[in-house]
Amino acid sequence: MSLPADNIKVCVVGSGNWGSAIAKIVGHNAAKLPNFCDRVTMYVYEEMIDGKKLTEIINEQHENVKYLPGHKLPPNVVAVPDVVEASKDADILIFVIPHQFIRGLAAQMLGKIKTTAVGLSLIKGFDVAEGGGIALISHIVTKHLNIPCAVLMGANLANEVADEKFCETTIGCKDMKIAPVLRDIIQTEYFRVVVVDDEDAVEICGALKNIVACGAGFVDGLKLGDNTKAAIIRLGLMEMIKFVEVFYPGAKLSTFFESCGVADLITTCYGGRNRKVSEAFVTSGKSIKQLEDEMLNGQKLQGPITAEEVNFMLKNKGMEDKFPLFTAIHRICTGALKPKDVIDAIRTHPEHMQTFGAK
Numbered sequence: 001m002s003l004p005a006d007n008i009k010v011c012v013v014g015s016g017n018w019g020s021a022i023a024k025i026v027g028h029n030a031a032k033l034p035n036f037c038d039r040v041t042m043y044v045y046e047e048m049i050d051g052k053k054l055t056e057i058i059n060e061q062h063e064n065v066k067y068l069p070g071h072k073l074p075p076n077v078v079a080v081p082d083v084v085e086a087s088k089d090a091d092i093l094i095f096v097i098p099h100q101f102i103r104g105l106a107a108q109m110l111g112k113i114k115t116t117a118v119g120l121s122l123i124k125g126f127d128v129a130e131g132g133g134i135a136l137i138s139h140i141v142t143k144h145l146n147i148p149c150a151v152l153m154g155a156n157l158a159n160e161v162a163d164e165k166f167c168e169t170t171i172g173c174k175d176m177k178i179a180p181v182l183r184d185i186i187q188t189e190y191f192r193v194v195v196v197d198d199e200d201a202v203e204i205c206g207a208l209k210n211i212v213a214c215g216a217g218f219v220d221g222l223k224l225g226d227n228t229k230a231a232i233i234r235l236g237l238m239e240m241i242k243f244v245e246v247f248y249p250g251a252k253l254s255t256f257f258e259s260c261g262v263a264d265l266i267t268t269c270y271g272g273r274n275r276k277v278s279e280a281f282v283t284s285g286k287s288i289k290q291l292e293d294e295m296l297n298g299q300k301l302q303g304p305i306t307a308e309e310v311n312f313m314l315k316n317k318g319m320e321d322k323f324p325l326f327t328a329i330h331r332i333c334t335g336a337l338k339p340k341d342v343i344d345a346i347r348t349h350p351e352h353m354q355t356f357g358a359k
Contacts, residue, residue: 009092012040090114092185118149122152151202204248215329215342218342221282239323246319308333311330
């Protein structure tokens with residue numbers, strides 16, 4: 001697979017908080033780099049804001065006033081309310097939508113995009129596989145659109161990226177001909193990219209850390225302090241590594257020490273919506289769904305859904321006890337356990353069960 005040598009066209013599929021922050025970067029780079037077409041399309045799910053269409057506001061004011069207020073988008077980023085119209089000429093399709101919408105959008109786009117196009121998924125979450133369990137979003141893009149799809153994951157809270165505060169990110173891309181082009185359209189002075197070829201592990205890190213962040217939020221809600229939170233983060237990382245070993249063997253341990261792994265895990269457990277809503281779940285007594293509606297301005301919470309999908313796989317393999325943190329977080333989210341039970345669940349974690357003298 002190869003991209004054109006020049007006039008490379010980019011479409012950002014999605015326009016929420018993270019989608020808009022990425023569109024700001026991509027728009028700026030496309031205008032500056034000689035091998036890219038200046039015009040960047042951004043698919044925007046049409047909404048009315050104070051009686052006016054969101055796409056019109058973005059195209060006139062160059063600002064996504066709903067999802068990224070206070071940040072100007074480059075004027076070469078054009079909001080388009082029809083996904084087929086936005087994506088039909090693109091050579092690079094950057095997917096930044098809630099994971100539950102990917103199949104529906106892919107169905108609309110199938111046969112309407114360039115056969116030579118390349119995908120880049122920034123979607124943190126899994127989809128439900130047929131019959132239950134998880135399906136990787138990049139695999140769904142490839143299967144439903146017949147195009148290769150790389151992934152980008154990292155310690156990248158959208159508002160901080162939009163504020164141009166320094167951070168790193170990780171691109172997982174097997175094709176080393178495409179990788180430099182994807183890096184160039186994303187990288188800036190404040191947003192540094194490392195490319196690895198371990199696509200699946202990069203993507204899985206981006207989804208699993210949302211489960212751990214729910215555990216961190218419970219700890220914050222229970223006022224248990226930073227030591228306890230550090231234990232949740234460490235044991236969460238160990239379960240992430242073990243999950244990949246069991247279900248997606250062949251990953252490199254070094255991938256977990258890239259931005260997509262430990263760094264993303266830390267930042268999500270201290271910032272991010274999964275932590276925030278999970279803390280409120282403890283302190284308010286309200287349901288996750290209720291808090292999502294009240295706190296997230298139309299955005300979706302990924303942690304509890306991911307925990308459910310992962311639990312399905314663990315249950316099928318009889319491995320829930322080998323992943324006590326993931327299992328407890330799922331049960332707390334569904335009301336089967338109380339938030340305080342998270343500590344009981346990890347007190348005798350397999351990581352603590354050393355056997356001395358074993359050969």
